Amino acid sequence: MPPQMKMIPIPKTPADVFDKNQKASDLVLNQVKHAYKELHDWWQNAGSKELEQIQTEQEAAEFIRIVTRILHPEGARTSLLPGSPAPKSGVWLTDPVASWRRARPGAQTRKRSRPRTQKGKGKGKGKGKRPRTRARKRTR
């Protein structure tokens, strides 16, 4: 970043405007409807909420989260950012990446320094996929 960078202060959004119980917009309800339609069979089996039960933004968000976890499980890794000092609003004007990595070295956004090998797994303290042989042992 150039040293002469000017900083323009932006006020924070007041925290008390948060209202997860506000009625979901036509846009969000349509997002829910389309997602429901796409995964209809899954919902039937899972006994999940019926469409008409979803009225508020929080209810819609919970539903959409389930759908997205099914369709795009990889998104859970980078949505959660464990240990991250998230601002109240969820929007970062400062650079959050360095602090994410300080909070949890080796978290998902860090580049791996060397490829993971079979030999290295023992030192990983539970990181990564466990060897198949171990899983088989357990089932016996």
Place this chain on the structure above:
Amino acid sequence: MNGPTQEKVPLVQSNQGRHRNAMPAGLDNLKHIVVLMMENRSFDHMLGALRQKNPAIDGFPDNWTNPGPNGEQIGVQLKADYRGQLTPDPEHHFPHVDQQIFNGDTSPTRVATMKGFVRNYYSQRQDVNHAAQIMYAFTPEQLPVLTTLAQQFAVFNAWFASIPGPTLCNRAFAHYGTSFGQAGMEWWYATKPTVSVYDRMVNAGRTAKVYYFDQSSSSLEVPNLLKNQPMLFGTYPEFLASCHDGTLPDYSFIEPNYTDHDGDNGEILASDQHPDHHVREGDRFIGSIYNAIRRNDTLWRSTALLIVYDEHGGLFDHVPPPACTPGGYDSKPEETAGFVFKFDRLGVRVPAVLVSPWIAPGTVVPSTRVFEHASIPATVTKFFMGQYDDRTDREKQAETFLDLLSLPAARTDGFMFADE
């Protein structure tokens, strides 16, 4: 006009599908295009007051009015608030937008006057004082991020929604260059040979991603892209990390947060600016995307960021949408006020700002150059792939915008946004 006049620069395609010869330096250095699409605000509502600072910006005239229900003239006021004035959500489906543009005139010889916004909003609550709020505009000081970027880089005087209708069909034009005949909120399935701009990119060996905010907000592209091609998707934190690391794809499309909801680390505010979500949070979100690119100097010099809104959300604007190349489809009459719409007229004007260090400060893209959301896949395809035939005539005819990166050297001045 205060800003520099923009002339189209001839682009010459190279063997690699990139435009290598006779290019301005900005294009020669360009490696990434990022598009952030916000929700439901009109140009005049967000940026119209900038005309006071720069007369080249085509904001509302001083005496602009709309008639109220009893014929009284209701003028524009700089009284827009971040939240609380737009409940219920102003109508923006096709029949209502038609009324807003033509003030209820359905005759064959009708003229777009942009005089029907107050009467349309009045129909929702029958309260003229409430309906007058549809004519409220923000001051530049209320939107420090958007208006700073608009003044420091390029603001478009004539970027229109692709359809005089709601969100989903308009966003489809940004992804596919068409809505496949849809003018409403019902879903459709993309049909070949038209494929999304992301498909085109990946098939050509390029990289492209759609970044949604988090899994509770997700994407509005569930039935086509997210369901069938989840590998195209990432999240907002992943976008920030990619900017930090310099690993951004060639093309990125960013979706804001569509709901107030509980996140894993606390309460998360909607940042899409859809009425009646808090507009400042959306302004901060725009700032965070800009900052993420700006703080990596290599990325900054090789990236063009477009901030654009999907449609006007029922809010006033004074510029009549022009006719356009027909979309090649007929609408379902039940979606379009009982008549067949040929997709031959654009929707209401929306804010659009292009950011790059290769753009002169104060650039105003004149009204003679008309852009719409099909301009997005048209620009991305033209820049990264060159000739590409399997797309709609509408997209092929759409104006592209990278010639705006016309400075001979990257600007060395700089600013970022910080928490107050």
